[in-house]
Amino acid sequence: MTQDNEDLFWSEVGAALAPARPEAAWTAQRRRILSGLRRRGPSPVLAWVGGTCLAGAAAAWLLLPRQQGSPAPEPPAQPASAPVAAPTQVEPQPWDARITLAEGEASVIEKDSGQAMAAVEGMPLEEGDVVRTGRDGKAELALSPESVIVLGPNSSLTLSDLDPKRTALGLGLGSLLAKLRWAGSPGRRLDVITPAAVAAVRGTEFGLSVMESGETTVGVFDEGKVAVRAKDAPSVEETMLSPRQEVHVSRGAGLQTQRSQGRSFLRVTGLARLKSFEQQAAGLRQRPAALARTWKSMDRPARAQLRGRIRQEHLDRLKSRPQPGLQRQEGQRLGPGVREQGDRGRQPAKQEVGPRQKAQQQWRQQRLGPKPGQRQQDGFRQGGGQFRQQRGPGPGQKLRQGGQRQAPDGQNRFMRRKPGRRR
DSSP: OOHHHHHHHHHHHHHHHSOOOOHHHHHHHHHHHHHHHHHHOOOHHHHHHHHHHHHHHHHHHHHSOOOOSSOOOOOOOOOOOOOOOOOOOOOOOOOOOEEEEEESSEEEEOTTTOOEEEOOTTOBOOTTOEEEEOTTOEEEEEEETTEEEEEOSSOEEEEEEOOTTSEEEEEEEEEEEEEEOOTTOTTOOEEEEOSSEEEEESSOEEEEEEOTTOOEEEEEOSSOOEEEEESSOTTSOOEEEOTTEEEEEOSGGGOOEEEETTEEEEOEEESOTTGGGHHHHHHHTTHHHHHHHHOOOOOHHHHHHHHHHHHHHHHHHHHHSOOTTOOOOTTOOOOTTOOOTTOTTSOOOOOOOOHHHHHHHHHHHHHTOSOTTSOOOTTEEEETTEEEEOOOOOTTOEEOTTSOEEOTTSSOTTTOOOTTSOO
16 A cells, blocks of 8 residues: 555545534635635736636637528529419400390391391390390390390390490390309409499399389399499499399489488389299299300301301391382282382272172172272262262252252251160
8 A cells, every 4th residue: 555545545534433513614614715715816827827818719709700500501492493473363254145045026236237137046246236126026145155144025135345344234125134153253244234223243143124214123033142223313322132132223203212321222122023034034044054065155257257147148038028119020910009110100000800809899889889989970979978879859858068968947867866866
């Protein structure tokens, strides 16, 4: 055992065998050690070494580049591509308007020529055309397979604007039923303009009726909504119609309104005036599906070609009709009262009379007298508005001017009224 190990051994043994010191003794010893350090102060060598180290550290901090945390990983480079365009609203497809059904008296008046043509199925319609129906007429037109409009008898509809974003139709007279399925086609708008009201539609089934005075009734049947405003009353707010509701818009002081939240609206009622159109509206719901099965879109050149062919067929039908004043062909007989071409001033051609007709005329003259405008024959005269056989004056009578017998009292014996008998 060396001297160092021996000293360490005995020191540990003494520490183990030494009695435990109280806490106050340890506190006093700690105070003595700290007070001794304050009196001695730091060593000059240690102060120089510490100052040199601090100066070197400061120089290194100023001269070397500083790094603030770990650098963030750079995003992977993306391949160059075309710039992504901002999303835009899909433009609605232009209308492919055409006549899909025509019954009775129905015609189409062109905007440019003003010529009326008979409405036929499949006839293309252009902006500015006027569709009219007669007393027994009916016309169905479609802007697309999902947009079907039916005109009733004695109706007139003008295609004012066929832009899908601001479609405008003018109903001047008659009735209109429409079925519009625009659920998946945003941006479409339809306004039906009448002499008294404007109905704004966004896709629904509705009906309108316009009287000769311009009074208008607008109603919604089973689905959708329609906004209606009066043209002659700007102070009345636009009124929204829900299913099974209608509004009647009159012109002038007879307009019926109602107030809500301090504002004036059109008076809304249940279906009454348009209730008779419910059955037709129910049948119209099946038409869009039926048209979609047979619908074939046409571009503008194809539409112009088909419309020109229909116009030419209409002109050919007009030329084929017999007209008075045309030159008689060889072997052709003209009807009664028809003159040959260039025979102005001549009497109409007389119709041939057979033996039987001559006998009937003679019998008529003997029984009733000559026809009005016919030359009077011997033994007959006209008097008192009737044909009577001429006789001589009776006893006490004389003939007055005109050939009628006159009673002695100056009264006409044929016009005398007996008392108690009706004339």
